[in-house]
Amino acid sequence: MMNQEHKIARVLTFIVKEGDEHTENVRSFLRGYHGLSRSLLVELKQTKGILLNGVSTYLDHPLTEGDVVELCLPEEESENIVPQPIPFVSLYEDEDVLIVNKEAGLCVHPTMLHPDGTLGNAVVYHWLAQGVSRKFRPVNRLDKDTSGLLIIARSQYAHQQLADVQRAGGIKRQYEAFVHGIMSRDEGVIDAPIKRRDDSIMERMVHPDGQWARTNYTVLGRYQGFTHVRLVLETGRTHQIRVHMGHIGHPLLGDDLYGGTQEKIKRQALHSRRLSFPHPHTKEWLSFEAPLPPDMEAIKR
Missing domain, CATH: 3.30.2350.10 (Pseudouridine synthase)
Structure with missing residues (x-):
């Protein structure tokens, strides 16, 4: 089992199937087939957060069809972002992603000019109210005065997966x-x-x-x-x-x-206005739409 010093925030499960590529061992399966970063693998190795058929394993362990590989992602502190009860519009949330319709005038991340009162402060508060601790990881960025759809990753794994998709042009x-x-x-x-x-x-x-x-x-x-x-x-x-x-x-x-x-x-x-991308874990295609806000609709009248 995972090191008990680390509270588990998310367990990701992968099953080795017949014909899977890169299944020589745990490392090649997670790196080559599921795209995990080297840094995340190192971190999970240190926390004993990689399980093979329910037992802590090592990265060179060989795999066979039907094996179950689990990643136990530890909870993370929200860095220096102070939780604040600021309302925001959530369109979708699961264990891996949060989709927000950001209002104009709201900074995404705290900065020297805007150290608080941001979406980051609001989301951290929202998660703590759920009883979970997460780092605030926006995937795409919007200017303070730009409104609309924003993807926030709820784990290092989800952020890394979506960042790779974004670099490849896979976030529409x-x-x-x-x-x-x-x-x-x-x-x-x-x-x-x-x-x-x-x-x-x-x-x-x-x-x-x-x-x-x-x-x-x-x-x-x-x-x-x-x-x-x-x-x-x-x-x-x-x-x-x-x-x-x-x-x-x-x-x-x-x-x-x-x-x-x-x-x-x-x-x-x-x-x-519109945003679509593959889910970081299930790979299911997700699509969202946010109508024009009132201040922009008023321009046409």
Whole structure:
């Protein structure tokens, strides 16, 4: 059994099936077939958190069809995030993931400028109220004033699995925004590298020396002086949508950092509308949608 000094937060079960690849031993089965990181395997080895057929095992132990491998993930402290009873909208939660519809104005993670009052403080409080201790691990990030869907991993395993999926482009995200001006084309692609401005710690810009960035857009509606667009990212650069739309002369409404004005809305009119990804453990495809918040709906009226 697992070392009793470590309280178990989650037990993951894997069964060795006929024809499974990478089943020479426990290490190759978990690393090669189930994609566990080396660091997580080392941590579980130290806590005696890897069981083979109910008994603590070693990584070189050979496997046969029908063997049951269990990972006993220990509880984790929430680092320096102070739990605070801040309301937030949860759309889905299980042992591995939490899906949140974040409101505009709420920081995701504590920072020097916003040490508390964030989604991280709210989620840690939410988990402690359930009687569990977890680290706050957002998978995708949203700016403070961007609303919409956010994935939060409830364990190191889930975060590592989803981070790998994200790097491979397996997390599908759709945003909606309102931009200044009437866009003439119904759809298009913005392929322009992005880098941080030399004179700013926050602002980004299109520059030949930047990182590759690509944004796809589709016009959803044209109004008096502005356009409603759907945006799909192929890369995930900081402020990518905001920089790209400003770059082509259609900055987001409310985005005064990148050329927009706040006549119709007091924050960038950007919302993470749809999100889909494979579950980190079951691999079942999950899809979520969050309607436009009231402040963005009001723009169309």
